[in-house]
Amino acid sequence: MKLIIAEKNDAARQIAERLSTGKPKKDKVYNTAIYRFEWKGEECVTIGLAGHILAPDFCDSVLFDKKLGWYSVTEDGEMLPADIPDGLARPPYDTKRKPFLADGISIKGWKLESLPYLTWAPVIKLPAEKELIRSLKNLAKKSDSVIIATDFDREGELIGSDALNKVREVAPDLPVARAQYSSFTKAEITQAFDNLVSLDQNLADAGESRQHIDLIWGAVLTRYLTLAKFGGFGNVRSAGRVQTPTLALVVERERERMAFVPEDYWQIRGMAAAQAAAEDDRFKIAHKTARFTDKDAAETAYGHVDGAKTATVAAVTKRSRKQQPPTPFATTSLQAAAAAEGISPARTMRIAESLYMAGLISYPRVDNTVYPATLDLGAVVSDLAKINPALAPVCKKVLAGPMKPTRGKVETTDHPPIYPTGEGDPSTLDGGQRKLYDLIARRFLATLMGPATIENTKLELDVNGEPFVASGDVLVTPGFREAYPYGLKRDEQMPPLEQG
Known part of the structure; x- marks a missing residue:
């Protein structure tokens, strides 16, 4: 049996429906939904995760031994070296009050004295989705091979790598491959599974590094701000790698606004x-x-x-x-254009995700603003005309004229810019979905037209x-x-x- 691991349940269902020679059979392993089907004469099963199944965390303490140096111990008894700088005090300490221990420092509690040690403590991974992990291991034991089919980006690669590590705990020798795709069209899913590649561990490591930085930054600065400036644990002030610089920008702009001195003027x-x-x-x-x-x-x-x-x-x-004409949509430019039409950035991404999962648009979390040469733009326009009568006259003009797509400043090789796939039925979309889909479809056509x-x-x-x-x-x-x-x-x- 071939085990296919997707990032979400909807993705698992979509992949099963696109690959299956018949209708996939929905089943359960414990309480986790799975989809069984046959592909190329082989029994397959897809399972959808819930994003990250492991969460980064710290051990309860960092300990010191004259021979071993600094280290932490996991719940399973594994000893992890801790790269604590030489300038930080080592036991024995003159006090027994927390966070000081006989053989180290407790970093579980919120104490100012422990923060320098927390900064250098080893990061561990703890189960965030225990039931999913249990189901995944159950299927892995019965499988002959594994295909990682999570989203093709840094986070998706990390989610797939973490899932694979759990599979390895019960089936260490299973062959593993990676399916990379940017939309849930039948053609693209089929192409991805016909041309499997290897998991990019470097990309997964980059995602894990981002996780570690977020944890260390957030844990240390949140505790420091709370303890040193705001009176303790009951009055938490959160800090984060993204939220704190963003807050600084907001504060700076608010100070400019408050400092503004209005001047009277007259117009005729x-x-x-x-x-x-x-x-x-x-x-x-x-x-x-x-x-x-x-x-x-x-x-x-x-x-x-x-x-x-x-x-x-x-x-x-x-x-x-x-x-x-405008350049192709990346995530930020889509959010900006949608905001001008009254759709907030957060709602834009929720709707875009639903359109992506329904197979109507390509992957919406991208930086790329250059269509790859492998994307058949003419075929997409032709398909768009068939499913969207309102755009058919414009599509006809695009196909008749010279098709020279615009190019943005950012070109990456993971995903194409956001575009309508030409599949699905836009007439079934609700108000917000239809509004965003039309924006994406019209932007795509505009990038292929003249000034x-x-x-x-x-x-x-x-x-x-x-x-x-x-x-x-x-x-x-x-x-x-x-x-x-x-x-x-x-x-x-x-x-x-x-x-x-």
Whole structure:
């Protein structure tokens, strides 16, 4: 039997459905859902984890022995060396109060004296999902080989490596392979399992290093802030590798806001229209001095134009500019674009994850902004037209024209940028899901289209000797804007006026 380990239950089900020659059979090992099926004539079973099944932690103490040096002891009795600097005091100590022990330092309790030792204490891994580990080991005993099919990124590699370590405890000699994929389409899952690779232990180690840094930073600084600044354990002040610098940015911005001293200013604005123009054809004009900081100067200028009925066109300037199509979506740019449409970053990622698990979009946690040469962009556009009638006319134009995808500044080799797979049924999506899916689909098409041309008309007017200006943009050549209207201002058509 081939054991396939996925990161989540939904992923395990999706993989079984994509690979199975028939309909997978849902089953249970203890209380864990699994999916049995046949693939290439071999019995297979997929099991979904719940993310990380092991959690980093510390032992209860660091101990010192003249021969062995500093070390910690796990619950299983394993001795782990501790790289404690020579400058830290060694036992025996002059006091018996906590955290001092006869042979070392207790790092379990929250004591300021233990923090220098906690910084250098060895990190251990403890079971975070005991039932899943039990089920995983049960299946491993009955299996002939293992395929790690967790997400293809640093965290996914670590989750797969941790799962493999638990498998090795009961089946040390099982052959192991790795399936790498970026979407749950049948074609990509099949391709991934037809071209298995090895688990990247270096990538897993990078993920584990990040875990260790988060634990050490968080544990030491949280305890220090709480004990030294906020009165003890009952008034915890959390610190973290990401949250603390982020909080600093927020505080810095808030201080800037609080230090801002508002200044009064005055503006002079009005409405104008060409002679004999309809009421709806009026346009906004503003004094060339956008903001008067001198009230007397503003009142003088206003006195010159108050009640004016006519204006003379001093100049008409037309300029065209090209607006380049956007680059492919990475995680941060997707969150920014979605926020502009009223979807918070956290909700964006929840929805994107659900779209990914449903096979409608590619993996949503990426930095890459360059489509790989292996991605058949034309095929994706063709498939998108079939499942999304509203986009079919734009898809047709994309396929008919030269397809030159834009490129962002970041290119990686793990996952492609976020794009719609062209599979699934978007019509079944709810409001938030449909809104985000449309944003992703339209952004994808926009990256394959040409620039838009926008013409700006600027009118300079003389109103009783006071200079006024009016300006408006008109979309002349839609280009990528036919697919991606987000952020596009409404046309501001200026009347056909001439100088004088």
